[in-house]
Amino acid sequence: MKSLHIDDLDIVGFGGIRERILIMEPTQFSGRVRDDTWPGFLDLTYFAHAYFKPFGQTGLHYHDNVDIISVITRGEIHHQGTLGDGDVIRQGQVLVQSAGPKSFRHNEINGADDIQGMIQIWMRPSETTKIKRQHQIIELNNENETVIYGGGTSFSSPTKLSILSLFDGQEFNSNQSSLLYLYDGKASLCESENDWQPITRGQLVQCERFNVKGNGKVIWIRRSDS
Numbered sequence: 001m002k003s004l005h006i007d008d009l010d011i012v013g014f015g016g017i018r019e020r021i022l023i024m025e026p027t028q029f030s031g032r033v034r035d036d037t038w039p040g041f042l043d044l045t046y047f048a049h050a051y052f053k054p055f056g057q058t059g060l061h062y063h064d065n066v067d068i069i070s071v072i073t074r075g076e077i078h079h080q081g082t083l084g085d086g087d088v089i090r091q092g093q094v095l096v097q098s099a100g101p102k103s104f105r106h107n108e109i110n111g112a113d114d115i116q117g118m119i120q121i122w123m124r125p126s127e128t129t130k131i132k133r134q135h136q137i138i139e140l141n142n143e144n145e146t147v148i149y150g151g152g153t154s155f156s157s158p159t160k161l162s163i164l165s166l167f168d169g170q171e172f173n174s175n176q177s178s179l180l181y182l183y184d185g186k187a188s189l190c191e192s193e194n195d196w197q198p199i200t201r202g203q204l205v206q207c208e209r210f211n212v213k214g215n216g217k218v219i220w221i222r223r224s225d226s
Contacts, residue, residue: 001191006049006202009036016056016110019120022181022204023047028124041179041206043159044221046122049183049202052077052110064103065130067123069149069161070095071219073183074117081106083135091117092140094148094163096155098125100133119183119219123149126157140217141165145172150224160224163217171213178222180205185216 009020012034024033025040033039040046045066051074060080070077076090082104089095097104110116134154140146142165147153150160164172166187180189181204188196190211199205201216212218 001189001205001207003199003206004038004204005200010034013050015059016053017050017058017108018053019048019050020202021046021048038204038206041221042223043124043126043157044121044179045124046120047181047204048120049073050118050120052108052116052118054113054115055110057107057109060105060107062103062105063097064099065125067096067098067125067129067149067155067157069121069123070097070108071119071121071163071183072117073119075110075112075114077116077118078109078111079106080109083133084137087137089137092142094138094140094146096134096136096138096149098129098132098134098155100129101131102133104133119181121161121219123157123159123161126159128156143167145220158224160222162220164212164220166212166214166216166218168215169213171211172218172220173209173211174220174222175209176222177208178206178210178220180207180210180212180221181219183217183219185214187212187214187216187218
């Protein structure tokens, strides 16, 4: 098991957003990869834990050849752009956008005088998502696993992303190579039998198998056939 924590990373950003970048795929970000980040995992090319400054916004910008997953961790974000213009995405919701064969442009806005939180995840498009432009807001199941991307979703991909909602010691496990990120609450993780180790908010873990339990929210990435 290896681990990376946001407290060990520099804060960077642009416009009205500040972020700690945990993953940058070298083949996609050639010459711009930060020394303190991990490389990609399966089709995951970028992973950052971010916050919007009061009344901050990203500014209108373009994306192409990418699927973007935005997990709202605090407050709400107002969305402008080619897809879903005027939508408001709130804590407990996830926005998934696919550029498809064309690019899209968007601006994410914090309309409040307090910071708002978001996790930004980029995926390399699959043979399915690269031919269809999509925009979907997904509600989290607060008592179980919510499959966000890959699997049986409309965003078909060899890479699967779920959010696990842990409560009252509820336990999830897998024997597949996985990437886990705890973004809310506290949890314990066991990779080998009875060797439970605490993980804290902002901790990214890569492991070959796991059991995880606690009270919180965990992003889980693995192959879709797992």
